[in-house]
Each structure stands twice: as C-alpha cells, then as structure tokens.
Amino acid sequence: MATALPSGAGDPRRRERLRTRPPHRRARAPRPRQRARRHGARGARERQDDARERARGGGGDRARRGSEAHRNGRDGAHHGVVNPAVGGAHPSLTSPRTIREILHRHGLAADKSFGQHFLTDDRVLASVIEAAGVGPSDEVWEVGPGLGVLTRALARVARRVVSIELDRRLLDVLTETLAHVESVEVVHADATTFDFTRATPGSVFAANLPYNVGTGILVRVLESARFRRIGVLLQREVAERLCAPPGSKTYGALSLLVAHLGHARIVRRVPPGCFVPPPTVTSAVVRIDVRPDALPDPATFAVVRAGFRHRRKTLARNLRMAGVPEEAVVAALTALSLDPRIRAEALDLATFRSLAQHLPPLAPVGPP
Numbered sequence: 133m134a135t136a137l138p139s140g141a142g143d144p145r146r147r148e149r150l151r152t153r154p155p156h157r158r159a160r161a162p163r164p165r166q167r168a169r170r171h172g173a174r175g176a177r178e179r180q181d182d183a184r185e186r187a188r189g190g191g192g193d194r195a196r197r198g199s200e201a202h203r204n205g206r207d208g209a210h211h212g213v214v215n216p217a218v219g220g221a222h223p224s225l226t227s228p229r230t231i232r233e234i235l236h237r238h239g240l241a242a243d244k245s246f247g248q249h250f251l252t253d254d255r256v257l258a259s260v261i262e263a264a265g266v267g268p269s270d271e272v273w274e275v276g277p278g279l280g281v282l283t284r285a286l287a288r289v290a291r292r293v294v295s296i297e298l299d300r301r302l303l304d305v306l307t308e309t310l311a312h313v314e315s316v317e318v319v320h321a322d323a324t325t326f327d328f329t330r331a332t333p334g335s336v337f338a339a340n341l342p343y344n345v346g347t348g349i350l351v352r353v354l355e356s357a358r359f360r361r362i363g364v365l366l367q368r369e370v371a372e373r374l375c376a377p378p379g380s381k382t383y384g385a386l387s388l389l390v391a392h393l394g395h396a397r398i399v400r401r402v403p404p405g406c407f408v409p410p411p412t413v414t415s416a417v418v419r420i421d422v423r424p425d426a427l428p429d430p431a432t433f434a435v436v437r438a439g440f441r442h443r444r445k446t447l448a449r450n451l452r453m454a455g456v457p458e459e460a461v462v463a464a465l466t467a468l469s470l471d472p473r474i475r476a477e478a479l480d481l482a483t484f485r486s487l488a489q490h491l492p493p494l495a496p497v498g499p500p
Contacts, residue, residue, distance in 0.1 A: 225279050225280060225281035225284065225309060226251060226252045226253065226254050226257065226281055227252070228252050228408050231250050231252065231279060231408050232408070234279055234305060234308075234309070238301070238304060238305055240301055240302070240305070242408070242409050243299065243301075245344075246276075246298065246299050246342055246344075247276075247342030247343035247344035247345065247346070248276075248278060248299070248342065249340075249343065249407040249408070249409060249410070249411050250278050250279055250281070250407060250408045251278075251281055251282065251340055251365070251406060251407060252406055252407060252408055253402070253406035256365065256400070256402050256406050256417065257281065257282060257285055258285075259399055259400050259417045260282060260338055260339075260340065260363050260364070260365050260417055261282075261285060261286060261289065261338060261363065262363070262399075263338075263363030263364075263399045263417050263418065263419035264336050264337065264338035264361055264362065264363025264419070265336065265361050265363070265419075266286060266289050266290050266336055266338060266363075267289070267290070268289065268290070268291060269291050270290045270291060270292075270335070270336045271290070271291060271292045271293075271294070271331065271332050271335045271336070272286050272290040272292070272293045272294070272335065272336045272337070272338055273293075273294050273295075273296070273328070273331050273335055273336070273337050273338075273339075273353075273359070274286065274293060274294070274295040274296065274337075274338055274339045275295075275296045275323040275339045275341060275342070275349055276296075276297065276298075276323070276339060276340060276341060276342045277295040277296075277297050277302075277306060277318070278302065278340070279302070279305055279306070279309055280295075280305070280306050280309040280310050282338065282339070282340055283295050283306070283310060283313075283316055283318075284309065284310060284313060284316075286338060287310075287313045287315050287316050290315070290336075291315065292315050292316075292317070293315060293316045293317070294316075294317045294319060294331070295316060295317070295318050295319065296318075296319045296321050296323045296326060297318060297319070297320060297321075298320070298321065298322050298323065300320065303318065303320060306318050323345070323349045323352075324345050324348050324349060324352070326352070327356075328352055328353055328356035328358055328359075329356050329357075329358055331356065331358040331359065332358070333357075333358055334358075334359075334360050335358055335359050335360070336359060336360065336361050336362075336363075337353050337359045337361075337362045337363070337364070338362075338363045338364070339364050339365070340364075340365040341364050341365065341366045343366065343367055343411060343413075346364070346366045346367070346370060347366075347370055347386065350362075350364060350366070350374075351386070351389065354389065354390070354393050354394070354420070354422070355393075355428070357426070357428075359422055360421075360422050360424065361419070361420070361421055361422060362394075362418075362419070362420040362422065363399075363417065363418070363419050363420075364417070364418055364420075365402065365415055365416070365417050365418075366415060366416065366418065367411075367413050367414075367415055367416070368401060368413065368414040368415055368416040369382070369413065370386075371398050371415075371416035371417075371418045372398070372416075373386045373387055374386060374387065374390050374396040374418055374420070375387070375390075375396045375397055375398055375418070378477065378478060378479065378480045379477060379478055380477075383477050384440050384443075384477070385433070385436050385437050385440045388433070388436050388481050388484065389433065389436075390420060391481050392426060392429060392432075392433075392481055393422055393423060393426045394420050394421050394422040394423050394426065395420070395421050395423075396418055396419065396420045397418070397419055398416050398417070398418055399416075399417040399418065399419050400416065400417050401414055401415070401416050402414065402415040402416060402417065403415075429485070431488045431493060431494075432481075432484055432485050432488040434488070434493070434494035434495065435451075435484055435487055435488045435491060435494055436476070436484050438450055438451055438453075438454035438456075438494055439451065439476035439479070439484070440476045440477075441453065441454065443475075443476075443477070445475075446472070446473055446474065446475055447465075447470075447474050447475055447476050447479070448461050448462075448465060448472055448473075448474075450476065451491070454494055455494070455495075456491055456492065456494065457492075460491060460492055461491075463490070464487055464490035464491050467490050468483065468486055468487060468490065470483075470487075
C-alpha cells in the first residue's frame, strides 16, 4: 500500500522544510603549507636504503657522511673528499642510493633482457672473490660487470682483470667507476659466443653472471680448459643443478659435465634483497675446482645429452629418438645389466662412459 504524503507536501512553499538536510559538518581548519624539503633531508627511499645498509652491518648514509667528515675534517674542502653523487674515484658501488644515482646520471635502468641485477651486499661480494680463490698473481676473467662493483674489488687483489660486457650503455659507466683502476681491461663482447681460450691457462673466473644466459656462459668457461678455479653468483636452481648427485630431481647433463671437469659446491645462499632491482628468485655463490687433467669427452656427452633430452622418457626411448638402432640400445643395456625402463637420472658418470663405449657414435645434440 502506498505511503500517504504529508499534508501540503506538493506546496512549493513547503519543499524546503520537507527536504532532508545534510548532517552538520564541522568546518575544516586550513592545512598548513608544507615546507620544502631542506637540502640533504632524508626521503623515504633514502631512509630505506640506510636501513638496508645498517642491516648489512654498515651505518647508513648519515653514519658514512659523519665518518668521512671525521676523517677528512668537518668541511672536507681541503682533504680530497669524493662525492659519490658526482662519480668520484671511490663511491660505494654496493650502496643502493649510489647505484640509483649513477643510473639516473647516465639515463639508465637495469635491463631485464640482459638479466641485470646489481649486487648491494659487501659480504656476498667477498664470498664470490673467496670462492674463486683470487690471489695477487692471478689473471681473473669476469662476465657482466654491470657498474663495476665486483670488477673493482677483484682489481684490489688480482694482478689483472679482464671483464666482458655486452651492454654498450654501461661502457661509459665503467669508464667512470674504473677510472683509477689500471689493471682492468673491459672488452665489449657477447660472452655467449666469446672464445674463452684467449685466457691465459691457469686463470681464474669470477662473476655475478646474468641470470638469463648464465648457464650457457658457464659451460663455455668450463669447456675452454683455461680456468683452474671458478667462483660465480647465479640462481639457486642452477647452483643446485651444478652440484646435484645421481637420482636427485635436479641431476642432469649439467651436473655430469661439472662432475667430469671438476668439483662444485655451494658456498652460500643469497636472498633477493641483496640486489637492485631484486630478482624473483634466491641466488647462490658456487665454487668449482677444475681438474687440471680433465679432457673433453665428446662421445660420452653426446650420450648424456641424448639421454636427458626428454626427462620423462626412459633412457632407451631417448637413445632410439636420437637415432640409435633399437638392437644396439638393447645390446648396450644388457651388457651393462641395466633395466630397460631405467631413466638417465639414475646413471652416474662412470656408467655413462661405459654406455658410450657400447653404443655407435652419436652426433652432438647441443649444450646441457
């Protein structure tokens, strides 16, 4: 049933009295004008950067400025104080603030297509150098120097550093950050196709490898037979594959290649917060001691790569798909007393070597 209207509701003279009035609102006081941020004041990002540095054991930008003032005098005007913001000789390249300032000054940003993540933790930096076992008489090769943080640290302990950088945009940055380092040679080249046999035999390799191409570069470094020790920072997933034992989920052709050429172990795990920008995965520092007597074995690794070509298929099926006649596959498995249903991840390096001797030669099928 319709609700009756009050008497006189249609009268225009009463409309104002019947209209619902808005609730009383308290008058707002005018906002005070915000003062302009004074020169040198700390913004939110700078405070976050300082907090991260204090968590690493540093004192943050304020403490750093205070200690520099204490060492160089209050004003520093006559003591050669270097201002990191203008690209001085010794800016802290692990400081997130310095990284952002350098990139901004050159109109750059980290490029995902190059897998760029700039390291901001001095302890991880030291772990890479220690893993590579760099000494004062060593020639050290590096891939992906970025802003030169690891390059500069290596130059302090090595006789010579050769650093390969593909990103042409960073060459001017490296000229700036390595301006006072005489023992470094920067080579503009693609490490995925670079001939690492140019390195002096017995050299050392140390790098924060680009994530998207790190595995392929590491294989080329190993197969060059020029390096006696390797210390690299890469994704934890790849690091676990390097060190995986037979039968494990991460065991594969890469694990076997490393086992053939040397011995790998994970030195430490590195969280995403140690980089700018942070990656989406955890990283790890890996040390590889290369065997000086290790020789290439293309026959064995042709079988290895064929066996792991399709991980869910049996070894026999993969070998047949690689072109090995079925009777040859059956004869080889029988000679080694292997189950016809066995998969490649169950075989160790010695068994693969024996299997290669019982099979006809296979064509190489590409890197692991």
